[in-house]
Amino acid sequence: MPEDQQQPERLDVDAILAEPGTRIVVCCGSGGVGKTTTAAALALRAAEVHGRRTVVLTIDPARRLAQALGLSALDNNPKQVKLEGTAAAGGELHAMMLDMKRTFDEVVLTHTDPKRAEEIFANPFYQAMSSTFSGTQEYMAMEKLGQLRSRDEWDLIVVDTPPSRSALDFLDAPQRLARFLDGRMLRLLMAPARAGGRSMFNLVTASFGVFSRAVQKILGAQLLTDLSGFVAALDSTFGGFRERAEQTYRILQDRETAFLVVAAPEPDAIREAGYFAGRLAEQRMPLHGLILNRVHRIAAPELSPEQSLAAAAELDVEGGSPLTADALRVHAALAEQVVREAEVSARFTVHHPGVPVVPVAAQPADVHDLDGLRAIGTSLAG
C-alpha cells in the first residue's frame, strides 16, 4: 500500500465486548460475507473471555454451524450452549435460530385475543405473508431483538442479520412492511371513490377506479377478500405493531448498541459496506467498526511475488526441487491476492476514514465448530 494512503484505526473488538454498557451488537453486511459466523464468534468470545451472559440470535446459519451450536431445528427460543468449563466466571452462551413464521404468530398473539388470532392464522394471505413475503424476515429479526432485549435476561445480545443481498434491507424492510400493513392503500384499492377524497387530482381518482377494477380482476376477488380480512383483523392491533417497530428502531440508535459491518475484501461487499456505513450515520445509529472477514495473509514476507515466480521458473529448468517451485508459485499467487484485497479494502477507508477496521484471517476450511469460532474470535481480537 502506498505510504500516503490513510491507515484506519484498528477496531478493538475486545473493548466493545467487555464494556458492560454494550448490551447489543449487530452484525450486518451483504450476503455471504460471514455475518453469521462473526456473530457466533463474537458471542462465544464474550462468554468465554469476558464472562458475559450472552445470547446470539442467528438467522439462516449454515447447517453444520447450527449443529455445532446445538441448534438442530428451528426453535425460536434461546438454548444454552455447553462450554464445559472453558468460560470465564459468569460467562454463558445461549443461541437461537430465528423462526420468522413463529415470531410473527407470537406477535399476533400478544396483540390480540385468541379468537381473533385464530382468524388471522387461518387467513391465507397471512399464511403466505408470514412465510414468504420479502421483508418479513427482516421485520421479525427486529421484533425478536426487541423481545430479547425486553426480557433483560442477558448481559449481551449479539444479532446476526438476514442474508439479503443488500445490507440496507435490514433497515428498510420493516418500515416497508409496516406501510403495507397499515391498510391505507388497500382501502384505496377496495373503495377508490371514497378514499380518493378531495386531496387527490381528479385524473388520479378516476384512474384509480379503473385501476382498482383491473387489479381486482387480475388478483381475483378471493385474494383481496383475504387481504382485507387480514387487515381488518389486524387493524385493532396495528398500533402495537408500528409502535414496536419504532421502539426497536430507537434501541438501535441507543448507545448501548454497537453496529459492526462485516465485509469480505471484494468489490461488491466493500461497496455495500460503504453504503451501509453512510446510512447508519444518517440514522444516527452507532457504527463501531468494519470487520474485514476472510482476508488472506502471507506467511513468508521476505519473498516478493516476482522473485518467487522467477525462482520457480529457474527451479523448473534445473529440476530436482519441484515441490519448492510449486510452493513458490502458491506464495506468488497468494501475495498477488493480498495486494488486490488491500486495494479493494482501502476503498472503504477512503470514504469512511473515521471507521476503525479489523481484519479476520481467511481460514483454509469452513468454520463449523466451536474451535473454529474460537479461532475467528482470536483473529478478531488481533
Add this chain to the structure above:
Amino acid sequence: MTGKGGTGKTTVAAALALALAGNGRRTLLVEVEGRQGIAQLFDTEPLPYAERRIATTADGSEVRALAVDPEEALLEYLDMFYKLGMAGRALRKLGAIDFATTIAPGLRDILLTGKVKEATTRTEGGRRVYEAVILDAPPTGRIGRFLNVTAEAARLARVGPIKNQSEGVAAILRSPMTAVHVVTLLEEMPVQETADAIAELSALKISVGNIIINGSQPPLLTEGRVTQAELKRGLVAAGLPADRETVAGLRTEAEAHLTRRAVEEGLRDELKALGRPVVELPSLAGGVDRAGLSTLADTLRQRGPGADTLG
C-alpha cells in the same frame, strides 16, 4: 441461470449470452431483479425497460439486454387489457403499482416470466428473433417459487388473462426449450444450495441443465507433503533467502493451499454426484472485464450449455 447470491449468476449469464450468439444469431440477456447488474457488468448507463444491444460478437452478431421492471410490466399489462392511459405514472407515484405487485408476489413473477416467454417465442418474418434467451434469474433460495407459476396463479384470479398467461409460461418452462443452469462456487453453502435447488426443480419437473462451477482455481501444488528440509534445499538452490521464518512461512502457505484444495475436491465430488453435467469456469485474476467475459464465453461454448445447444 440461478445460484446462490454472489456466485456469479449475472456474469455467467452474460458469458452464456455471448457464447450462444454468433453466425448472425442474436441472443437476449434478461434481468428481473431490478439491480441493474447487466449495466454494471458492461459498464454502461442503467438499462431502460427496452431491448438494447449491449455487445457484439467478433462476427458482428448481437447480444441484446433487457432489464424487466415488475412495476412497468404490470402497467404495460394493465394497459393491454384495461387502457389506463396517462394515469399509470400517477398511480405508480402513489405507490399503487408497488402495492399491487407486493401483495401478490406471484403476480410479479408471472409478469416477469411472461415477458421472457414473449421474447423467446417472438418471430419476425417467420423466424425467431432470438436464438436464445438467457435469464439472470432469482437466486437458488427463490428459484422454485419463481418458476412455479401455475401454483402462484392459483392464488390469484381463477379465470381471466393471468390464468391463461401462467399456463402458457408453465408449458414453456417444462418444455425442452428451457433448462435451468445452476452457478456455484467451490464453497460449502453454495454447493448445499445447488443440491437443494436441483432437488426442488426436479420435483417441479423443470429440467436442470448444467452445474457451473465459477471462480475455479487450478491446483498449484499437487504433491502430498511439503517438508521444511526440502523447501530449505530448494530455496538455497534458487538463491533465495532460506531463513527459518521464510521456510516455515512457505510451508504454512503450502499447507493452507493443500487444505483448501482438498475441501474443494470434496465439494467437486458432491456436485458430480448430483448427476448433471459439470463445467468449470476459471477465476479471472483481474476481475471481470470484456476480455474476461470472452474467456468465460469460450469455455461455455466448448464445454458448457453452449456446446449442447449448438450441437
